[in-house]
Amino acid sequence: MNEQQAREELVALGASLFQRGFSVGSAGNISVRLTDGYLMTPTNSSLGRLDAARISRLDANWAHVGGDKPTKEVFLHRAFLTARPDAGAVVHLHSTYATAISCLDGVIPPLTPYFVMRAGREIPLIPYYRPGDAAMEPAIHAAARRAKAVLLANHGPVICGPTLTDAVNAAEELEEAAKLALLLQGRNPRLLTPGQVDDLLQTFG
Numbered sequence: 001m002n003e004q005q006a007r008e009e010l011v012a013l014g015a016s017l018f019q020r021g022f023s024v025g026s027a028g029n030i031s032v033r034l035t036d037g038y039l040m041t042p043t044n045s046s047l048g049r050l051d052a053a054r055i056s057r058l059d060a061n062w063a064h065v066g067g068d069k070p071t072k073e074v075f076l077h078r079a080f081l082t083a084r085p086d087a088g089a090v091v092h093l094h095s096t097y098a099t100a101i102s103c104l105d106g107v108i109p110p111l112t113p114y115f116v117m118r119a120g121r122e123i124p125l126i127p128y129y130r131p132g133d134a135a136m137e138p139a140i141h142a143a144a145r146r147a148k149a150v151l152l153a154n155h156g157p158v159i160c161g162p163t164l165t166d167a168v169n170a171a172e173e174l175e176e177a178a179k180l181a182l183l184l185q186g187r188n189p190r191l192l193t194p195g196q197v198d199d200l201l202q203t204f205g
């Protein structure tokens, strides 16, 4: 995929997330790894109304070299993209259910296979930081070395994937799993066993 195609996909998938309520207002941000740098959503932009020509362009050294000013969460995206060579894109949302769990204990249990397949075994809860606070980068980098997704306490989820489509799919699965976890809270649901989780990760991981 060339850069123009990546820009167009970013606009289309941002709009899709926004139209289905995974982000509201100007919440959330997305990054895509290119061969020679990164695309990021501009700060204060709505995922529903991105303009392909104005998406922020960063070079391989993370310097802003084109488009509008990038998201204030550059550090968050940089932490994931440097910790995980397998990450081609990173999606950060304030999606309702995952954010609700980020205000509770932060635990999304292994209820369904697709959640485990897309988000992995563990979703670390990162302590609260002010949005855009560069101080969060080491904590996120350390967590991203062992996990594909994290929850930012009292803020929302961050998840990566090999491609932008994969990262968006994973963000949707994470939100769905958080919704199920809240729906089933207090009802003692049957969880996938550690053996079933291992089997999924060995087969699809």
Ligand SMILES: O=C(CO)COP(=O)(O)O
Pocket (backbone or CB within 6 Å): 026, 027, 028, 029, 041, 042, 043, 044, 045, 070, 071, 072, 073, 092, 131, 132
């Ligand atoms: O989600 C957000 C902050 O955490 C949105 O910030 P930006 O508009 O700077 O991307």
Ligand SMILES: [Zn+2]
Pocket (backbone or CB within 6 Å): 027, 028, 092, 093, 094, 131, 155, 156
């Ligand atoms: Zn945010």
